[in-house]
Amino acid sequence: MYSYTARPSLLENRTILITGAGQGIGKAIALSCAELGAKVILLARTASKLEAVSKQIIEQGYLSPIIIPFDLATAKDKDYIQLAEQLSEQVNQLDGLVNNASIATDLKPFTELSIEEFQQIMEVNVNATFALTKYLLPLLQQAADASIIFTSSSVGRKGRALWSAYASSKFATEGLMQCIADELKETSIRSNSVNPGATRTAMRAHVYPQETVTDNPLPEQIMPVYLYLLGPDSIGINGQALNAQ
Structure with a gap:
């Protein structure tokens, strides 16, 4: 497991947007960031899941989150522009952007994949990540x-x-991470990737139905690397591929 201990005030006065924040790793990141003082922006497709996470954060006495129901699988250019404009009216800055949301198919030979399946995965995992990063850059x-x-x-x-x-x-x-890191290397913005590893999530269970779920750590247990990268201790770390465990 990545070794880092976050101090209690690590993310005070920071605003952090997390995609896929309704469940799994995204939910754990949101709760961990809120606990350390951040104002979190929760983005995911299902509003009810976001509301449940927001309720949990508020009940624990942390800053009230911003909820953004948003479907990365179907969003177009205009939707990302509107999202950026909406956020600009609500917050003065973004201190962190966690492009966490991802989807996967059942494991199968590439010859059995439909073009539609391939395109959908690229849409959510790559195109949406590009669009969010581009339009939220200001x-x-x-x-x-x-x-x-x-x-x-x-x-x-x-x-x-x-x-x-x-x-x-x-x-x-x-x-994409490496290109953005290189383009922004002379700025105050750092760009890195995290491989979460095998984690106890719904997506992992779907892909590996035969796996014993308790063999994998809970999302809460892989938070150290995310907290390190989101806090000021990681200033100067740029273009790196890190592992959560």
Whole structure:
């Protein structure tokens, strides 16, 4: 497990947007950031899940989150522009953007994948990540130091049989992260990727139905690397591919 201990006030006065925040790793990131003082912006497709996470954060006495129901699978250019405009009216800056939301298909040979399945995975895992980062960049530029986290995978660093669509999307994610990191290297914005590893999530259970779920850590247990990258201790870390465990 990545070794880092966050101090209680690590993320005070920071505003952090997390995609896929309604469940799994995204929910854990949101709760952990709120606990350390951040104002969190929760973005996901299902409003009821976001409301449940927001309720949990408020009940624990943390700053009230901003909820944004948003479907990354169907959003168009105008939707991202509208989202950026909406956020600009609500917050002065973004100190962190966690591109966490991802989807996967059942494991199958690439010859059995439909073009539609492949395109949908690329849409959510790559195109949406690109669009969010592009249109939210002006808000990130308003922060004294800002951190962009891209969600990768072990198959985004070395491909494996049956993973062609998901692996392709994560190789693309790594490339996008590196290009953005290089373009922004003279700025106050850092860009890095995180491979969460095998984690106890609904997506993992769907892809590996035969796996014993308790063999994998809970999302809450892989938070150290995310908190490190979102806080000021990681200033100067840019273009790196990190592992949560």
